[in-house]
Amino acid sequence: MGLRLLEIGAEVFPSAELELYRDLVTTGRAAGHQPLAFAVVARSLGVPLQEALAAYLFATATSLTQNAVRAIPLGQNAGQRVLRKAHDDVAAAVERVAHLTPDDFGAVIPGLEISQMRHERQRARMFMS
Known part of the structure; x- marks a missing residue:
C-alpha cells in the first residue's frame, strides 16, 4: 500500500523527496510503508x-x-x-x-x-x- 501511495503521490504531488523515497522502495533499499509514504507527501507539501x-x-x-x-x-x-x-x-x-x-x-x-x-x-x- 505504501508503494501505491508513493505512485499516486508522485503523479499528483511530484517532489524530489517523493521521488527519492519511491526510488529507494522500488529498488529494495527501503520498505514502502504507507505511513511513511503519507508523511513524505505531507512534508513535501508543507503540511x-x-x-x-x-x-x-x-x-x-x-x-x-x-x-x-x-x-x-x-x-x-x-x-x-x-x-x-x-x-x-x-x-x-x-x-x-x-x-x-x-x-x-x-x-x-x-x-x-x-x-x-x-x-x-x-x-x-x-x-x-
Whole structure:
C-alpha cells in the first residue's frame, strides 16, 4: 500500500523527496510503508505536523470504519456516528503524539498489525486494499 501511495503521490504531488523515497522502495533499499509514504507527501507539501497527523489518523479511522460497514454490516448511519466520535479521539491522539519520544517510535497495536500482515498475503479479498 505504501508503494501505491508513493505512485499516486508522485503523479499528483511530484517532489524530489517523493521521488527519492519511491526510488529507494522500488529498488529494495527501503520498505514502502504507507505511513511513511503519507508523511513524505505531507512534508513535501508543507503540511504542518499536527495537521498531517490528524489527517492520517482520521483516514485510518475512516478506512477501518468502511471495512466494518462492509463486513459486519455496521450500516452507513452507524458508520457516520463512529466517524463523528472519532474526531475527539483523533484530536486526543495528535496531542499525545506531541509528547512521545523516539523510544516510542514503532509502538503499534499488535492485533491490528498481525491482521494487516495476514491480510497482505490473502489469496482473495472482499475489496481492494
